[in-house]
Amino acid sequence: MIKSIASSLSVAATVASLCALSPSVAQAAAIGEANTTIFGPKVYVFDPTMPAADITGVANSIYAGLESNEFSSDRYALLFKPGSYNVTFNVGFYTHVAGLGQNPDNVTINGGVNVNADWDNGNATRNFWRALENFAVAPTNGQTQIAVSQAAPLRRLHIKGELHLFDFDNNWNAGWASGGFLADSLVDGLVVPASQQQWFSRNSKWSAWNNAVWNMVFVGSNNTPAATFPEPPYTVIERTPIIREKPYLYITNAGQYAVFVPALQTNTQGVSWANGSTPGQSLSIDQFHIARPETATAASLNTALSQGKHLLFTPGIYHLSDTIRVNNPNTVVLGIGLATLIPDTGKAAMAIADVAGVKVAGLTFDAGPVNSPTILEVGPTGASANNSANPISLHDITVRTGGASVGRYDVGVKINSNYVIGDHFWLWRADHGAGAAWTTNVSKNGLVVNGANVTLYGVFNEHHNEYQTIWNGNGGRLYFYQSEIPYDVPNQPVWMSKNGTVNGWASYKVADSVTSHEAWGLGVYSYFRDAPVKLHSAIEVPNVAGVKLHSMTTIWLNGVAGSEITHVVNNLGGRVYGNTPAGAMRQTVTEFSGTGAGDTQAPTAPASLRATAVSSSQINLAWTASTDNVGVSGYDIYRGGALVGSSATASYSDTGLTGSTVYSYTVRAKDAAGNVSAVSNTASATTQPGGSTGAALVRTGWTATSSPTSGEPASALLDGNMGSRWTTGAPMAPGQSITVDMKAAKSFNKIVLDSTGSDLDYARGYEVHVSNDGTSWGSAIATGTGTGPVLTVTFTARSARYIRVTQTGTNSSWWSAREFNVYY
Numbered sequence: 001m002i003k004s005i006a007s008s009l010s011v012a013a014t015v016a017s018l019c020a021l022s023p024s025v026a027q028a029a030a031i032g033e034a035n036t037t038i039f040g041p042k043v044y045v046f047d048p049t050m051p052a053a054d055i056t057g058v059a060n061s062i063y064a065g066l067e068s069n070e071f072s073s074d075r076y077a078l079l080f081k082p083g084s085y086n087v088t089f090n091v092g093f094y095t096h097v098a099g100l101g102q103n104p105d106n107v108t109i110n111g112g113v114n115v116n117a118d119w120d121n122g123n124a125t126r127n128f129w130r131a132l133e134n135f136a137v138a139p140t141n142g143q144t145q146i147a148v149s150q151a152a153p154l155r156r157l158h159i160k161g162e163l164h165l166f167d168f169d170n171n172w173n174a175g176w177a178s179g180g181f182l183a184d185s186l187v188d189g190l191v192v193p194a195s196q197q198q199w200f201s202r203n204s205k206w207s208a209w210n211n212a213v214w215n216m217v218f219v220g221s222n223n224t225p226a227a228t229f230p231e232p233p234y235t236v237i238e239r240t241p242i243i244r245e246k247p248y249l250y251i252t253n254a255g256q257y258a259v260f261v262p263a264l265q266t267n268t269q270g271v272s273w274a275n276g277s278t279p280g281q282s283l284s285i286d287q288f289h290i291a292r293p294e295t296a297t298a299a300s301l302n303t304a305l306s307q308g309k310h311l312l313f314t315p316g317i318y319h320l321s322d323t324i325r326v327n328n329p330n331t332v333v334l335g336i337g338l339a340t341l342i343p344d345t346g347k348a349a350m351a352i353a354d355v356a357g358v359k360v361a362g363l364t365f366d367a368g369p370v371n372s373p374t375i376l377e378v379g380p381t382g383a384s385a386n387n388s389a390n391p392i393s394l395h396d397i398t399v400r401t402g403g404a405s406v407g408r409y410d411v412g413v414k415i416n417s418n419y420v421i422g423d424h425f426w427l428w429r430a431d432h433g434a435g436a437a438w439t440t441n442v443s444k445n446g447l448v449v450n451g452a453n454v455t456l457y458g459v460f461n462e463h464h465n466e467y468q469t470i471w472n473g474n475g476g477r478l479y480f481y482q483s484e485i486p487y488d489v490p491n492q493p494v495w496m497s498k499n500g501t502v503n504g505w506a507s508y509k510v511a512d513s514v515t516s517h518e519a520w521g522l523g524v525y526s527y528f529r530d531a532p533v534k535l536h537s538a539i540e541v542p543n544v545a546g547v548k549l550h551s552m553t554t555i556w557l558n559g560v561a562g563s564e565i566t567h568v569v570n571n572l573g574g575r576v577y578g579n580t581p582a583g584a585m586r587q588t589v590t591e592f593s594g595t596g597a598g599d600t601q602a603p604t605a606p607a608s609l610r611a612t613a614v615s616s617s618q619i620n621l622a623w624t625a626s627t628d629n630v631g632v633s634g635y636d637i638y639r640g641g642a643l644v645g646s647s648a649t650a651s652y653s654d655t656g657l658t659g660s661t662v663y664s665y666t667v668r669a670k671d672a673a674g675n676v677s678a679v680s681n682t683a684s685a686t687t688q689p690g691g692s693t694g695a696a697l698v699r700t701g702w703t704a705t706s707s708p709t710s711g712e713p714a715s716a717l718l719d720g721n722m723g724s725r726w727t728t729g730a731p732m733a734p735g736q737s738i739t740v741d742m743k744a745a746k747s748f749n750k751i752v753l754d755s756t757g758s759d760l761d762y763a764r765g766y767e768v769h770v771s772n773d774g775t776s777w778g779s780a781i782a783t784g785t786g787t788g789p790v791l792t793v794t795f796t797a798r799s800a801r802y803i804r805v806t807q808t809g810t811n812s813s814w815w816s817a818r819e820f821n822v823y824y
Contacts, residue, residue: 031058038257038285040292042076042315042337045100048083059089066092068119070126071404071433075315077337080107080135081251088112088140091130096315096337096362099135100251102260103273104158104186107135114145115152117167122175124167125149128426129338129364131396134248136160142189149178150460150482151364151398151426154185155246156273162189163206165196172711173725179482181424181458184245184271184278194814197555198523200458200480202423203240205270210731211760211813214586215553217480217521219457220269230588230648232760235521235551237479240268242455244421245278246361246395247334249312257285259312259334261359264390283332288312293339298322305331313339313363323348329355330390335362342405346370352392354383354417361395367407367443375399375409379417383451386418393421401464402441403430412446412464415454418473422456429463431487438465438488449473461507463487466497468507471517476510478519483507484557485538485565487529495533503566504535516546524565525555526576532562539569547594554587572633572672582759582789588648589672591631603628603669605678606635606650611685614784615794616659617750619685625650626669626677633672638679639665653787659794662686689796697748697822703741704820714738717753717820725758727816732764736807736815742822745772749797750823753805755789761816762786764809768793770800777804785809791817797824 029047031054037045046055062076067090075094082101088111091097099107113132117124124147136158137144144159146152147167166177174195182199187206193199198215205222212232218224220240227236245262252258262272262280272278289304293316301311301324308328315337321344326333333350341363343349349365349372352358365375376399378392379385399412412427427446435441446461446468453475461468462484469483485507489495497505507524510517524538538554541547554565556576564577568589578584607624614620626632637645637652640663645652657663664684669677704714710729717726717738728736738753755762767780782795786809803822807815 039314045079052086056087063090063092075337082106084108086110094338096131098133104156105136109137112139117147122167122169124177148180153396154182157185159187163187164192166194215523219479229551242266244393258282324350327353330357333360340364342366343368348374351377354379354385356387356390358392364398367401367409372409374411374414376413378415383416388419391419395423398426401429401443402435403433406435408442410444411448414448416450418451420454424458426460466505467509470509472511474516476517481522484525489533491531506540508539510541512542518548520550522552527557528559528563532560535565537567543594549592552589593630601629602675603632603677606667606680609680609683611683613685613687616688617657617794618655621652628671660689706738722818725818727814732811732815739804745801747799748822748824750794752821753791753817754819755817758816759789760813764811767806769804771802774802
């Protein structure tokens with residue numbers, strides 16, 4: 001269909017279009033003119049006078065070819081001139097959708113611009129390589145769905161409704177999604193991440209944020225949740241210390257193409273265009289060398305740069321026989337349509353001199369067939385210029401090793417210059433696709449930072465053979481880090497660091513020589529697919545006073561039995577090694593602060609410990625949180641002087657107890673250095689009376705209903721499958737309920753509602769009622785507060801046919817559960 005559109009153009013229209021730099025038209029435009037601009041046939045520039053059906057047809061035709069084609073060689077940019085459009089379409093791989101107004105509200109799409117994951121049954125963990133920026137969308141149904149993971153930046157968007165960051169599978173389960181990047185954007189309604197495992201948001205605003213899973217970081221944004229890491233795992237930095245927003249293509253008031261270069265800003269909060277246009281300067285398009293993949297060579301690109309031109313890469317794949325050398329200060333190198341550069345001869349694809357103000361944005365780099373020492377080098381070795389007043393900035397940079405084609409390199413991005421700003425990287429050694437093998441698509445490190453005072457936002461760095469990140473420069477700051485260590489390690493002996501003395505290579509390595517460094521929101525995940533491999537510490541940093549880390553987590557995604565991440569940071573934090581219990585899958589360390597000689601100060605003792613019996617087998621504990629000079633990492637709970645559990649928060653539920661029995665408790669706090677507080681006060685409680693709770697009743701023929709209902713029905717509670725679940729499909733609110741019909745009166749004294757796998761979806765408060773006719777329920781037989789994914793409620797034995805559990809709490813997470821069992 002795309003070819004037929006292009007072939008239908010008249011010669012006159014083609015000539016007129018190519019001869020003019022101005023994109024303006026005097027009358028209604030034909031769709032055939034859309035891809036005949038100075039940017040080549042892979043760029044469609046839509047005019048609001050073009051028929052909406054034709055615009056939709058082009059977008060849908062491109063989507064049909066790229067919905068599931070994750071390693072396609074096609075690249076497209078769909079650009080919308082200022083105005084209003086009544087269109088609805090989906091965005092697939094290698095598609096860049098952008099407005100050409102100076103501000104997002106200059107282009108409004110009434111209908112929808114969405115990203116779904118239908119091609120993989122709701123699984124968005126491979127929805128990579130696409131971009132949406134600089135437009136407003138007014139969704140017809142009030143919701144914009146952008147279900148993406150890495151390398152899919154959302155910038156300068158105005159969502160006039162809700163924003164949903166996930167998709168459902170065929171059974172209406174929320175499908176997996178693995179992170180994303182939102183910057184300089186406004187969402188009028190609620191943001192619903194749902195199953196998004198992590199997310200980074202910078203300088204944005206929304207009415208409310210719904211939930212979190214493992215690691216979410218907000219920098220310089222409005223209406224953020226409270227900073228409550230690890231539960232919910234929100235990390236909030238009130239203001240963005242220094243940023244230059246990404247340059248972008250637009251149309252001036254005079255109807256000419258230009259590139260807008262936002263100004264450097266410090267200490268910001270909220271969107272840059274909240275009170276008018278984003279501050280900055282405009283560069284006319286005639287100052288740019290417009291690169292086309294069918295004609296560009298390394299020589300022609302370097303000639304243009306040497307003549308003082310900026311570079312604009314149009315969509316396509318560029319094979320390079322030499323390094324592109326950016327030597328002039330303030331040069332802008334901008335890619336549209338996921339333009340992709342490949343070094344074919346073992347050289348760096350691009351090298352930036354140690355000069356002020358260079359901006360590189362919107363480029364994908366694929367490793368070439370001959371090993372390159374570096375793919376993108378920022379400043380030469382030994383760079384020393386002080387560019388603090390006008391730093392180099394890098395935006396939406398992707399470096400891939402394998403996947404689309406076999407390739408290899410030593411270092412993906414090497415930053416030697418000082419005062420560099422990085423604004424969204426994905427540095428990916430392929431775990432699937434072409435060349436995805438331990439000894440084939442080799443990359444030692446995704447990122448090496450040698451420069452001082454480098455500030456990076458939103459770094460996704462995965463699967464490299466050695467350290468994922470090495471930070472050698474002082475004064476570094478990192479805001480959000482997501483890293484999966486390599487899947488394909490064949491055995492432990494080949495994956496040992498420090499001259500073969502330490503299991504594995506840390507994902508995030510700050511050099512021993514560094515004396516000042518700070519990072520927020522670091523998540524390191526493992527899936528040792530091929531062998532029982534261990535990583536000693538996910539993060540390694542020097543223990544010096546100037547090194548501080550905030551909000552760290554490790555996750556065991558999956559793996560061969562016996563594999564693990566043993567510690568979170570510097571031998572601190574527990575190991576992750578399995579899917580259950582919850583602590584085996586996820587560990588956290590809230591704060592790390594180096595002290596040089598080591599932290600020797602213990603936290604204060606927990607105060608006001610309280611014990612409340614909520615059933616015959618459960619006592620809930622709560623206390624006033626401790627404080628520490630560095631940070632409290634958790635609490636140990638003692639029953640009768642014996643350790644029975646631990647908690648990351650100031651509460652704990654002790655279960656499996658005996659009815660009508662007195663239990664006494666104390667609590668101690670601990671920090672990441674292993675210092676332990678004095679003991680708390682003693683609190684005691686007597687469990688409620690109860691009988692035997694040893695055997696689960698057979699559920700054959702049972703049915704379940706719920707209010708409200710969703711695409712994940714209550715029948716899932718009784719199917720014996722922890723892979724399915726029931727959910728309300730809405731945030732928790734009082735009055736929501738589950739009703740189980742056992743089809744005949746049964747004797748029972750315990751129910752268990754298991755939300756494992758949806759660990760934050762447990763009822764925040766509950767009442768249990770029983771009935772013999774499904775109409776008369778009487779008073780609650782048990783009430784309480786949920787504290788974790790497995791809700792166990794015991795009570796004096798009852799005989800009834802129906803059981804109803806009613807939500808009495810409120811939370812932004814949906815109320816969900818996997819299984820409902822009844823015991824006697």
